Amino acid sequence: MANSAVPTTNAPAIAxxxxxxxxxxxxxxxxxxxxxxxxxxxxxxxxxxxEGETVHEWLHDxxxxxxxxxx
Amino acid sequence: xNSASPRTLLVRGMLAGLLAGVAAFLVAxxxxxxxxxxxxxxxxxxxxxGHDHGGEAPVSRALQxxxxxxxxxxxxxxxxxxxxxxxxxFALGRIGRFGPxxxxxxxxxxxxxxxxxxxxxxxxxxxxxxxxxxxxxxxxALYLLMIVLSALLxxxxxxxxxxxxxxxxxxxxxxxxxxGFVVAIGISYAVLPGVNEVPAGFPAALIWDFRxxxxxxxxxxxxxxxxxxxxxxxxxxxxxxAPKEAVQPTS
Numbered sequence: 001m002a003n004s005a006v007p008t009t010n011a012p013a014i015a016x017x018x019x020x021x022x023x024x025x026x027x028x029x030x031x032x033x034x035x036x037x038x039x040x041x042x043x044x045x046x047x048x049x050x051e052g053e054t055v056h057e058w059l060h061d062x063x064x065x066x067x068x069x070x071x
Numbered sequence: 072x073n074s075a076s077p078r079t080l081l082v083r084g085m086l087a088g089l090l091a092g093v094a095a096f097l098v099a100x101x102x103x104x105x106x107x108x109x110x111x112x113x114x115x116x117x118x119x120x121g122h123d124h125g126g127e128a129p130v131s132r133a134l135q136x137x138x139x140x141x142x143x144x145x146x147x148x149x150x151x152x153x154x155x156x157x158x159x160x161f162a163l164g165r166i167g168r169f170g171p172x173x174x175x176x177x178x179x180x181x182x183x184x185x186x187x188x189x190x191x192x193x194x195x196x197x198x199x200x201x202x203x204x205x206x207x208x209x210x211x212a213l214y215l216l217m218i219v220l221s222a223l224l225x226x227x228x229x230x231x232x233x234x235x236x237x238x239x240x241x242x243x244x245x246x247x248x249x250x251g252f253v254v255a256i257g258i259s260y261a262v263l264p265g266v267n268e269v270p271a272g273f274p275a276a277l278i279w280d281f282r283x284x285x286x287x288x289x290x291x292x293x294x295x296x297x298x299x300x301x302x303x304x305x306x307x308x309x310x311x312x313a314p315k316e317a318v319q320p321t322s
Binding site for chain 1: 075076077078081099103104107128129130134135136138139140142143144146147149150151153154157160161163164165170171187190191194195196197198199202204207208210211212213214266281284285288289308
């Protein structure tokens with residue numbers, strides 16, 4: 001275990017990003033990404049924002065192959 | 072030494088996710104589409120156009136298998152890339168002396184296990200014709216519940232490992248936390264209801280092939296993402312941490 005693949009001697013530790021600097025990004029982008037995942041994975045399947053079946057049909061193969069429960 | 076900015080890492084994470092999505096799309100098209108087609112053929116033979124997708128479909132099979140599949144997989148890659156970049160922002164500098172690239176690999180491996188593998192072994196991917204449309208909402212809820220549970224248990228395991236590390240040492244603390252995670256996931260598997268809606272007579276080999284293809288797609292996505300994001304994050308952050316390494320030619 002003495003020789004790990006990660007250099008530990010000369011690489012200085014990176015300063016962590018402070019939580020107050022990260023929080024607005026995490027909330028805003030996190031929600032945006034989850035909305036995106038919802039439309040890829042579940043819109044017009046388990047529940048629907050828009051009417052019809054076009055979104056479901058367009059993303060049909062991706063949903064099955066990515067492992068989302070489909071019809 | 073100025074620290075990394077979330078914006079820098081997010082942009083790179085989403086770019087790496089885009090690349091990963093394209094790679095995963097190629098695997099999905101080459102390995103997965105034939106299995107989808109085979110399942111749909113069985114579905115149509117069995118139901119005789121009694122299914123939702125019979126009749127005039129709003130999207131043709133040719134479009135579903137190319138542009139539709141590409142849209143889904145690429146957007147999925149971008150979204151996961153953004154989320155992984157956020158986790159990377161948090162982990163960077165907080166998990167010992169890992170640099171940006173090693174942190175990217177650790178975070179990606181952790182997300183691959185937590186978000187993909189753990190839910191997959193409980194609620195695996197299913198081809199068309201497997202699954203009752205009436206239970207889609209319940210199956211989706213269970214699948215999301217498994218992902219959330221897995222992510223929470225993983226976060227708990229990380230916290231536990233950090234608590235134990237001063238007393239047990241890093242190695243034993245990691246083993247204890249990992250073991251605790253496995254046991255907790257095992258209990259979750261046992262408690263959550265199973266889903267088996269495979270129609271009688273549906274070829275088992277086709278389901279196996281389909282699920283292998285799905286696993287190959289996910290693994291391609293995460294591997295490509297981890298390597299690409301590690302490379303980009305390292306390049307973005309290296310000048311701020313070690314000027315002598317920044318001189319290295321990268322092409």
